[in-house]
């Protein structure tokens with residue numbers, strides 16, 4: 001592995017004992033740089049390898065919908081790791097308590113985690129580091145160009161990060177080694193997954209969905225289906241909410257069921273459709289890595305204070321503008337606005353767990369237009385996005401919402417009421433672009 005993927009979080013005493021990979025964001029057995037590195041260290045030290053996942057029973061208000069998807073994916077991980085003689089352990093509770101306790105119980109010698117720019121994960125790592133004295137490092141298994149290699153500051157927009165990423169891609173877009181079978185057989189204690197569900201202290205009213213199957217194998221099938229049926233029309237059709245041209249990979253990326261690097265390696269040779277090739281890799285590599293950049297370098301990624309000064313200033317000037325409609329959280333949540341298009345988008349998300357990408361922009365911008373203040377709009381959009389989207393609680397979500405409501409990574413536009421210089425979208429624009437009636441009929445039923 002290219003050691004530029006690795007970052008030392010804490011030096012520590014060199015001792016004998018198992019190597020542990022603390023799996024968080026990258027919940028898969030294959031194509032996982034953090035696991036690949038952990039395995040190489042275990043083999044080098046001639047010791048056993050443990051993967052531990054700490055289940056927090058109420059993570060960022062996630063519901064049964066997201067927990068169900070995640071737990072089923074983890075069951076597959078358990079099976080795959082077991083086949084490779086790698087222990088898989090599930091702990092439940094506060095990471096800062098459970099992880100050190102587990103490390104001590106097996107007398108671990110090295111801890112490796114994957115990378116996540118969100119505050120909550122960074123907080124856990126810091127608390128764990130404070131409590132342990134073994135070496136602790138982090139491997140970016142999510143981004144193709146490792147996060148800390150791309151940039152050391154918050155990037156202004158896609159155009160400022162794009163060249164940096166493209167310059168480094170040839171170095172990092174390499175083939176991933178296969179997971180090896182460890183030589184000593186293990187006695188894997190079977191996890192009682194049914195009991196795990198009972199431990200969850202989450203909202204069970206938001207039901208699991210059945211149109212996407214969780215897990216690593218399903219993620220690869222979705223990728224193949226995308227290539228077979230949608231890829232050629234990706235460039236032309238992906239922004240049409242009534243056309244099924246997006247990949248549907250975001251839930252799998254979010255839970256780490258598939259590596260963006262694997263997807264890029266599969267897509268890379270498909271150069272026949274030049275536009276789709278370019279556009280898809282732009283979204284999946286540049287835009288996605290830009291979201292990580294925003295969330296890591298801007299601790300206010302989920303609030304008004306995280307917007308660029310031009311946007312804050314402009315929204316402040318228009319704070320008192322008369323709003324034609326003002327809705328509260330409940331009215332938004334129950335899709336009780338005056339507008340059928342917005343209500344349809346909300347219901348698409350509530351029912352399916354995945355709103356079309358184009359509608360996400362429209363949906364968030366109207367929340368700005370119909371809320372008391374931009375702060376309130378941010379809160380409502382994040383709450384709903386994280387509650388219903390399968391891919392919610394993700395850097396892409398916080399960044400997409402900050403783009404829509406606060407002009408993050410965008411530029412100032414013509415000034416208008418409420419929005420100030422934030423880019424505006426309206427119903428008529430949608431009606432000119434796509435078959436709004438068809439979309440409404442489909443989701444308002």
Ligand SMILES: Cc1cc2nc3c(=O)[nH]c(=O)nc-3n(C[C@H](O)[C@H](O)[C@H](O)COP(=O)(O)OP(=O)(O)OC[C@H]3O[C@@H](n4cnc5c(N)ncnc54)[C@H](O)[C@@H]3O)c2cc1C
Pocket residue numbers: 238245246247248249250251253254283284285287288291355356357358360361364385389391392393394396397398400401403404
């Ligand atoms: C208000 C708002 C909220 C959003 N919330 C989320 C969210 O919670 N989780 C999430 O993953 N994405 C979010 N996005 C970004 C984007 O809409 C989704 O990633 C995309 O629609 C997911 O569907 P797909 O995988 O089928 O996309 P495809 O079009 O097939 O794209 C492939 C991949 O490229 C990446 N990508 C595509 N568009 C973007 C983008 N605008 N920014 C960053 N990466 C992108 C994603 O990783 C995506 O899976 C949000 C965007 C907005 C405007």
